Amino acid sequence: MPMYSDKVMDHFMNPRNVGEIKDADGVGEEGNPVCGDMMTFYIKVKDNRLEDVKFQTFGCGAAIAVSSMVSEMAKGKTLEEALKITPSVVAEELGGLPKNKYHCSNLGAQALRRAIKDYATKKGLKLEGLEGEEHEEAEEN
Amino acid sequence: MPMYSDKVMDHFMNPRNVGEIKDADGVGEEGNPVCGDMMTFYIKVKDNRLEDVKFQTFGCGAAIAVSSMVSEMAKGKTLEEALKITPSVVAEELGGLPKNKYHCSNLGAQALRRAIKDYATKKGLKLEGLEGEEHEEAEEN
Amino acid sequence: MSTKRKVYLDYVATTPVLPEVLEAMLPYFGDVFGNPQSLHFWGERAREGVEEARGQVAALVNGVAEEIIFTSSGTEANNLAVKGIAQGQVAKGKHIVVSAIEHFSVLHAARTLEKSGFEVTVVPVDNYGLVDPDEVAKNIRKDTVLVSIMHANSEVGTIQPIAEIAKVVKEAGALFHTDAVASVGNIPVDVRQLGVDALSLAANQFYGPKGAAALWLRKGVRLIPLMDGGVQEGGRRPGTENVPAIVGMGKAAELALKEMSQRAEKQRRLRDRLIAGILSAVEHVILTGHPERRLPHHASFCVQFIEGEAMLMLLNNEGIAVSSGSACTSRALKASHVLIAMGIPHEVAQGSLLFSTGLDTTDQDIDYVIEKLPPIVTRLRQISPLYARFLKERGG
Amino acid sequence: MSTKRKVYLDYVATTPVLPEVLEAMLPYFGDVFGNPQSLHFWGERAREGVEEARGQVAALVNGVAEEIIFTSSGTEANNLAVKGIAQGQVAKGKHIVVSAIEHFSVLHAARTLEKSGFEVTVVPVDNYGLVDPDEVAKNIRKDTVLVSIMHANSEVGTIQPIAEIAKVVKEAGALFHTDAVASVGNIPVDVRQLGVDALSLAANQFYGPKGAAALWLRKGVRLIPLMDGGVQEGGRRPGTENVPAIVGMGKAAELALKEMSQRAEKQRRLRDRLIAGILSAVEHVILTGHPERRLPHHASFCVQFIEGEAMLMLLNNEGIAVSSGSACTSRALKASHVLIAMGIPHEVAQGSLLFSTGLDTTDQDIDYVIEKLPPIVTRLRQISPLYARFLKERGG
Numbered sequence A, B: 001m002p003m004y005s006d007k008v009m010d011h012f013m014n015p016r017n018v019g020e021i022k023d024a025d026g027v028g029e030e031g032n033p034v035c036g037d038m039m040t041f042y043i044k045v046k047d048n049r050l051e052d053v054k055f056q057t058f059g060c061g062a063a064i065a066v067s068s069m070v071s072e073m074a075k076g077k078t079l080e081e082a083l084k085i086t087p088s089v090v091a092e093e094l095g096g097l098p099k100n101k102y103h104c105s106n107l108g109a110q111a112l113r114r115a116i117k118d119y120a121t122k123k124g125l126k127l128e129g130l131e132g133e134e135h136e137e138a139e140e141n
Numbered sequence C, D: 001m002s003t004k005r006k007v008y009l010d011y012v013a014t015t016p017v018l019p020e021v022l023e024a025m026l027p028y029f030g031d032v033f034g035n036p037q038s039l040h041f042w043g044e045r046a047r048e049g050v051e052e053a054r055g056q057v058a059a060l061v062n063g064v065a066e067e068i069i070f071t072s073s074g075t076e077a078n079n080l081a082v083k084g085i086a087q088g089q090v091a092k093g094k095h096i097v098v099s100a101i102e103h104f105s106v107l108h109a110a111r112t113l114e115k116s117g118f119e120v121t122v123v124p125v126d127n128y129g130l131v132d133p134d135e136v137a138k139n140i141r142k143d144t145v146l147v148s149i150m151h152a153n154s155e156v157g158t159i160q161p162i163a164e165i166a167k168v169v170k171e172a173g174a175l176f177h178t179d180a181v182a183s184v185g186n187i188p189v190d191v192r193q194l195g196v197d198a199l200s201l202a203a204n205q206f207y208g209p210k211g212a213a214a215l216w217l218r219k220g221v222r223l224i225p226l227m228d229g230g231v232q233e234g235g236r237r238p239g240t241e242n243v244p245a246i247v248g249m250g251k252a253a254e255l256a257l258k259e260m261s262q263r264a265e266k267q268r269r270l271r272d273r274l275i276a277g278i279l280s281a282v283e284h285v286i287l288t289g290h291p292e293r294r295l296p297h298h299a300s301f302c303v304q305f306i307e308g309e310a311m312l313m314l315l316n317n318e319g320i321a322v323s324s325g326s327a328c329t330s331r332a333l334k335a336s337h338v339l340i341a342m343g344i345p346h347e348v349a350q351g352s353l354l355f356s357t358g359l360d361t362t363d364q365d366i367d368y369v370i371e372k373l374p375p376i377v378t379r380l381r382q383i384s385p386l387y388a389r390f391l392k393e394r395g396g
């Protein structure tokens, strides 16, 4: 599958942080069945940090790799830092995504953002970087 | 050149009766430079018979073969018999002509007819088969 | 990828060229390289090769040689048929009928015709992917000039009742084209029995080379060429003939005709084993297409709760090559229009998986797939939120 | 025919495939038979082959890989360019300009566009077959969207001043396509230097296989595809890729680029010997096309008072393969529109004879032709009433 970078292949073949967190502090879902990729992110927060991040993904190789990468990048970060993980940052970190895969598969960052939002809403927090565009317009790479 | 019959090839490679009759009793020309085939027939008549027939042809393999075949068929025939040599009879005798070659290359019979007409006009003869259509509408074979 | 066993089960995507076929082609790259239009020894020999192939290809569909127009692909044959026949009959009308599961080379060709004033009716299919002849009959109008319904669908394997459809089309006075790219060479196809006016076929579907395909066109049917140029193919498809590929197509056609029934029998047995094996080894799998009226080498499924591309990648990692109609495997990121037209939900269509056997397929290959697929499905389901939800809903 | 020496001097009709080219192709019939669109090992390797070839072909014309659209023939590339570009710019206008000596795949494509409301201006050529850039400039209008002038003519060998023409076209704001089928691979062709927007080339003109050709299309130029279907070639030319032929085209392009100057030098020498030999051995022969600005392997004549097909047949009988633009050698029975456009009378055009040398041509081949042609000419002139008339007129 040459249109995927080695990094994508690695995260697809060996996805990190797969699963559900039963007593998650926040849950976020993203995706749509027409495009075909759907992701659920679970977060556990301690001292404003993402103590644990897990995900479940229905979707293509890129979607799975993106989710894995996002979970890895997010883990241990503060909420504010985690909100800075954008689709383009993820794509870059993965060594690029095929052009036509960018929009649909690259929803991991949004799913994570939704999970953080879920947490913030429950806690009544106002977080910097959470307002504004829910869907960053993904740039082509 | 597989689109030509063996008979055509034989008459093309070894054309019979090529040349000019200096003191011809009749001369007939046929053809046009756009199609690209032109033939001249020369006849010598004795006792109402074609004692000699010669031709010159500018044109493709089929045109040369047709001329040769017409000359051979005509030689020794009475004028009336010679007038019965039509393009379709010539084509048949040659084992067929390629469809797209039929019209242009198959002018030998007309050139002969013109030569006979030339002779008849000079002699003030009325020949059966000479009236009517100067150009037999060549049928496709 | 690792150097494991390699199992190709994607013969509907394309087939390898048989050694006998390649052997027949080889002289035409070297000694017999002439241009068939040339008036000399080299041209003559090349022309003889093309004309022999024309006869062989015609024989495969029970046509006559003069009715074969060689093209460069099934796509080109379909475009030539749909656009060429429709435009050839504009004096009569500007309405055409196609089915919802046609290959894009028919479906999009019809859409292009719409831009020049044609109207297109798309007839539906049932859950098996079958077109109902009555449905076709109902949609033919006075100004219908062409109906194009494919013979066999390469994504779900379903074989249409073409003879019945052709009958109603003929009675209604329209012309009928069938895209038989997926069927010719694999099952018997007889243009006279089918009663069609035009039929597309492609060599690379029956162990002939890529770059050679054909439109069989009933004598007397008016056709506007797609391309302008020289006099090749009677002016209906100009351009220097791809002589080696055409010769290879002829040889492949000859072999396919000769070996048709024994090939199909073998395929059917392997295919049936594969279907039974997968359905029993994996839960929540649907066989797509018609269970009986399908191509003998064709087994297509939807595996629920997971997505096709991810399965393809993991199967590929085990050396297994198959295809999928999932959105993610398509460049346009749309799930197969065929599956959607058959009423399969997008979510389920995402799990599309398509196996096709071929002459080199062995029982061991089938065993290997039946062994390797279940853990892959399990692995992806373990990641899948849809599967988790399903388990919860079932559990609770 | 007899089993004499065989001399092929019809390389502009088509070339044989070089052994290295065939070797590069062979794996793609067997092991690497996959469909480049398939998402697995087989597909991947086939795709790599196609993409490598894309780079090699682009390099031959100094383009970049993404600008290459593979087609099945020069004819298809020309149709795609002329129809596709013109139709892509209808918003701007519906006028196109072509020359009188274009290949029919350009000239007739333009005629077809007329049927959908385009206007076509045909610019003339001089006695050498040259297009005057000023003449082109004069004929470009506000609504001119495309100018298509060939690079080299395969019937008379003349090479056009494309860079100059492209300049005036660009200044006038229209797009410029050149049919470089006869030139690419034989002389240096650089799309940047030429300043064109689109350029057609075909593998079988430079020792690559039939069935592979390409349109180089400058990035950003809008194009309406000829065919509808899948996503191959970026959707601009759908249909399963002819992988082996494309790979062969790539290899042939690589070799042509590497060996260009030494090939041309050899051809030029042989060609010049042939021209000198024929002109001195046969009376009343005209060299057609430009004496210097011509393809290095190209020698074309009109032999007066006799007809081309008859010469072809007698040459063929001696084992010599050439071609002719006479009416009798064309299926349509019309003398070459190229010769007529150059002002050559029909009668003279009938004597058209066209030699083209190639990599296998030897000095002995040239000697053989110079030996065999004169008696053939004499023989046919002895039968010719035109020659008889000429002698009489000259004599008396």
Ligand SMILES: Cc1ncc(COP(=O)(O)O)c(C=O)c1O
Pocket (backbone or CB within 6 Å): C238, C239, C240, D012, D013, D073, D074, D075, D076, D078, D103, D105, D150, D152, D153, D154, D179, D180, D181, D182, D202
């Ligand atoms: C200048 C030129 N353009 C286009 C073509 C058409 O090429 P093809 O016959 O490969 O389609 C030819 C063929 O001889 C040619 O010489």
Ligand SMILES: Cc1ncc(COP(=O)(O)O)c(C=O)c1O
Pocket (backbone or CB within 6 Å): C012, C013, C073, C074, C075, C076, C078, C103, C105, C150, C152, C153, C154, C179, C180, C181, C182, C202, D238, D239, D240
């Ligand atoms: C039913 C059907 N029609 C047409 C085509 C198009 O064939 P090609 O890609 O060879 O142009 C295919 C290709 O898979 C097909 O399956």
